[in-house]
Amino acid sequence: MSGEVRWLTEAEQETWRAYMTANVEFSAYIDRQMRRDSGMPMAYYEILVRLSEADGRCLRMSELARASLSSRSRLSHAVSALEKTGWVTRRPADGDRRGWVCELTDAGYAALAAAAPGHVTAVREKLFDVLTPEQLDALRDIGRAISAGLRQECDAAAAEGCEEEPC
Template identity: 75%
Template sequence: MDDVRWLSVDEQDIWRAYLSASVTLAAHLDRQMRQDAGMPMAYYEILVRLSEAPHRRLRMSELADASLSSRSRLSHAVAALERNGWVERRPADGDRRGWVCALTATGYEALAAAAPGHVTTVREHLFDVLTPEQLASLREIGRAITAGLQPACEAARAEEPDDAAGPCDA
């Protein structure tokens, strides 16, 4: 315990402000998405990632990485999205073990209907409350934190079974 670099009072304040802002904003976005679009934020993120992919489809492993999800969590989410008719899974071409998830036309319509409310909420509770300088700093901070965690996240994903929720999963 003697070698622990304890947080100063100022560092504790920074940590708690960051944690409060990130958790509160994430919960608010999820609540808005559930109320307005009938889906959790995690499903919206999957649909967004598929909409941005070539031919609106990704291998399941790529989709898990892109949506910051464990493979197990993604599989459950994709099953629910399939029941809604928003995505479909099919075997990957030329790979008997791989699977591809594709956004359907109905899924794209659901995404298009959900996007305006989501963007409005993000704008109101993030972009409109920060100055341009703060936004630039936030981008740098986010990139620095992500880059600093990248080696640990890659190691954790390599060590854990596919169905485990790792420390880098959102």
């Protein structure tokens, strides 16, 4: 980073803090709801969702990490825990000695189906029901703009094999 720092204005600082507070509080609320009602953290639920949406209910571990916004090391730990519950299985990828595939089991699909109503209700009540349709449209557009603004850095980190944090 070169040049002079462009410090945040008072209004920008207020926006930044409101965004960060809402993001952290909402994420913590959803994770608590998932743990309380389904016995799984939100990160595990997201893995199960991504597998349930994939062809054959399975994905390569690298694809699952990207899709679930998880680092490879964090995903590997989560998948190990999910294997112990019988909700997923892991096996070598066909035709690739180094690759691994994670597959959602019937028990995992049942756990996901049982958790989904509570999760969707929580999201609806704490996000969709408190915003106007215009705010929801703006939130979607804002999320897409932020992600697009980060895409180049995320792609570069992935190409470098950065596994500590997802992008």
